[in-house]
Amino acid sequence: MRTQVGIIGAGPAGLLLSHLLARAGIDSVVLEARSRDYVERRVRAGVLEHPTVELLREVGLAERLDREGMPHDGISLRFDGGDHRIDFADLVGRGITVYGQQEVVKDLIAARLRDGGDLRFEVSDVTLDGLADAPVIGFTDADGQRQELRCDAVAGCDGFHGISRGTFEPQMFDREYPYAWLGILAKAAPTQHELAYANHPRGFALYSMRSPEITRLYLQVPPDTDAGAWSDARIWDELGVRLAADGFTLNEGPLIEKSVTGMRSVVAEPMRHGRLFLAGDAAHIVPPTGAKGMNLAIADVRVLAEALTDYLRRGDESGVDAYSDTCLRRVWRAEHFSWWMTSMLHVSPDTDPFARRLQLSQLHYTVTSRAAATSLAENYVGLPHGENR
Known part of the structure; x- marks a missing residue:
């Protein structure tokens, strides 16, 4: 078989990448180890950043999201017996939407199949070869037949335990x-x-x-x-x-x-190896406190879709060459925010009275300082795509 982009993993990252590439006239094949029923039922994150929602609307994937999603204009921080609201709408003029990751996956699968997308579920024994210049993905299909998929690029969207990252040795943080x-x-x-x-x-x-x-x-x-x-x-x-x-x-x-x-927090650098590009959990993990996991994956593939389109349609490699550095700037910002939220809100086994007082001081400052609350709000609702600080 032959396609332009082989995508390993039918989570939000892989499915959205396939959709974005199709809109640009780029062919892809998505390979997924699990069944369609499993990936559509798998419960994961539920908070969509403002830029994520805007992107899904922009590419025609938000009809059910706009109908069933739950917009939120703030969150509460509770400590010392009090409840303190962080008003996103007032502080930064935008909010988030609660809409389950499995619902995003259902919408993406329906859209890809409606548009003739090639999604292959229940594949096994996936191998990657020729990543330097002529990638070949080997796999056993759902009928037990061994297949080879030749492509110009591979997107590793197969999560933290997938095979993509294991094909090379990035530096791990x-x-x-x-x-x-x-x-x-x-x-x-x-x-x-x-x-x-x-x-x-x-x-x-x-x-x-x-x-x-x-x-x-x-x-x-x-x-x-x-x-x-x-x-x-x-x-x-x-x-x-x-x-x-x-x-x-x-x-x-x-x-x-x-x-x-x-x-846990994990970052792999670089996110590229030859013609293999990592995206989402295959490249980075954040603690769930900051609600960044799925949103980072979506930001990754937005960058990757544009880079691959420039490369495959015009021979411009500047985007693919910059892919890793571009994404990692946003990744590290999200890692810091997620670490900060986690550290501020959790009680560690080794938290002594001094550390506890520091933690409460940070919480009080966050809810009483407009500058501190604005920083939390800006990061929580999501920096605009393209702002990888």
Whole structure:
């Protein structure tokens, strides 16, 4: 087989890249190890930055997002028994939208299939060769047949555990955090409109939502926590303690999902090896506190789509040559913001009274200084694409 761009991974990054390339007249084939049903049901992030929403609207992918997404104009920071709202609309004039990653994936798959896109699910034994100048992707298709896909470029959008990054040896920057998140999806209507981030002496908690009927909540726990060791009643009791605030009520309901997610920061440099270009989690991981993971992936492929279009249609290699450096400027800004939010809101096992006072001082400053609140708001809602500070 022959195509212009071989894309490994049918998450938001790979699917959106295929869509953007198709709009520019560039052919691609998307290969995915999981089934279509699995990737459409896989629950991940739910916060879309303002630039992400604008891009999806620009390329005709926001009809259901605009109908079902939940726009938010701020978040709350809870600590010392008080609730403090960060007003995005007032501070920076834009906000975020809550819309599940799996919903973005459903929209992208439907659009690609409607437009004749080549999506191949349940492939296995993927190999990469000839990355210096003539890439070849080998794989076994869903029918058990061995195939070869020859292409001009490969986009590695196959996540942190995919094969793409393992084909070369980038420099790895890595930080492990001494805590994890116990997350639940509950069939319970949200009792407030916006997200609440809570710093409590017993640990961090996050109040979020996925729809008018479903809430998404998290508790800080040790990294080795077994989700099954936490009963539903214990989870609800602990959420009630950590999220407590005047006038706030916690609506309980049956749990749809319960899992533990580790916390780490990872960056691979460079994000390019020959004709292989990494995007999204294949190149970088952020702790979920700053809601940056999916948004960074989308920013990556926006840059990559433009670079590959210039290269494949006009022979201009300046964009592909600058791809890694361009993306990494934005990646490191998001890494810093995610680290800062995480450090400010979580209680580490080694937090002593001095460190605790510093943490509370930072929180008080953030909610009382317009300059500090504006910085949080600007980073949270997303820097405009093209501003890789």
